[in-house]
Amino acid sequence: MPLFRQPLIRLLTVNLLAGMGVALLMFSGLLALNPSNLRGLILADRAPGTALALLLFGLTITFGSAAMGTAIMTLGVRSEPPRGKAQAVEARAPAN
Secondary structure (H helix, E strand, O other), X not given: XXXXXXXXXXXXXXXXHHHHHHHHHHHHHHHHHOHHHHHHXXXXXXXXHHHHHHHHHHHHHHHHHHHHHHXXXXXXXXXXXXXXXOOOOOOOOOOO
């Protein structure tokens, strides 16, 4: 797969999968914790599978795009200088 050898595509794919994992965690948490009887409301519908699929799809789009956007925005940020390229700092003693 030559497409996944490109660093940008690999970065976006990894972050999309991470966002999808968070979306799945949020989806299962919403169904498990049942805030405001959400699970009962969904399951009382005539087609609960459609509502569940749309909820999971929306969460996947939201968290996946947020993770990908965060990865793109942090591409140019360096938290520490590159190793092996330390810069010399001139130190002067104060003149008395």
